[in-house]
Amino acid sequence: MWQLIEEHGLPSRFRRYCCKELKEGGGEGRFVVTGVRWAESPKRATRGAVEVSQSRNEKREHYSFDNEGANQFKFCPTRGCKILNPIIDWKVGDVWAFIERFHLEYPAQYDEGWSRLGCIACPMGSNSERDFERYPTYRIAFEHALAKYFAAHPRPNGNEDVGKWMDWYVLGRPSKAKTKESLASDDQAEE
Numbered sequence: 001m002w003q004l005i006e007e008h009g010l011p012s013r014f015r016r017y018c019c020k021e022l023k024e025g026g027g028e029g030r031f032v033v034t035g036v037r038w039a040e041s042p043k044r045a046t047r048g049a050v051e052v053s054q055s056r057n058e059k060r061e062h063y064s065f066d067n068e069g070a071n072q073f074k075f076c077p078t079r080g081c082k083i084l085n086p087i088i089d090w091k092v093g094d095v096w097a098f099i100e101r102f103h104l105e106y107p108a109q110y111d112e113g114w115s116r117l118g119c120i121a122c123p124m125g126s127n128s129e130r131d132f133e134r135y136p137t138y139r140i141a142f143e144h145a146l147a148k149y150f151a152a153h154p155r156p157n158g159n160e161d162v163g164k165w166m167d168w169y170v171l172g173r174p175s176k177a178k179t180k181e182s183l184a185s186d187d188q189a190e191e
Contacts, residue, residue, distance in 0.1 A: 001119075005145035006152070010169050012123045019124075027081035036085045039092065040116075051083040121170070128170045142166065 004011075004018055011018045026032075038045045087095070099106055107117055120138050121128040132139040143162050150160040 002141055002145040005142065006148040009149050009153070010123075010142070010146060010165065012169075016124065018119070018122075022119075027083075031082045031084050033084045033086065035087060037090050037095075038088055039090075047085060047088060049085050049088045051085070123169070132170060139166065139170075142169075 001018060001022065004021055008015070008017050036044050036047055038047070090098075098104070107114075109117055116125075118125055120135055121131045121142065125131070143166055146165060147162050150162065154160065
């Protein structure tokens, strides 16, 4: 991840290079098994239990079922692989019942109220601030990689303040923290 940030800058909802590079590669000619569920998001609600695509450019064959599972077989337009989503129709309760029935271990964050886990500070997630509070060394690593990105790719307007960029990344807006310079200009404005 750090190398990717050094090359591309911070990922965003519109520049999700990290998913492509770290998660979505490979699998061609194989079945990729996921834990995707329809209940997780509207986009995932369109996914099928089995998704097949030979490549992005080839014509895709269409399959259907004559029963209630007809919408469980779809095609994956982004990868040349076969994807199996075995728990696609499970609800949250089904997942927890399975975990309890087979006495499976699970991440402690769920007991702390987290409803979903993924990559730390993922721009597609909803709480980078919480992630960095729990894992502060990751924020430091993000900042270090971003500083290297700016060193290799200077901004045309000179806007290379790593702290401000990280605040934008974490909070979705620039920090409102006062700098010495802005405090001095506030003092002058009051006089």
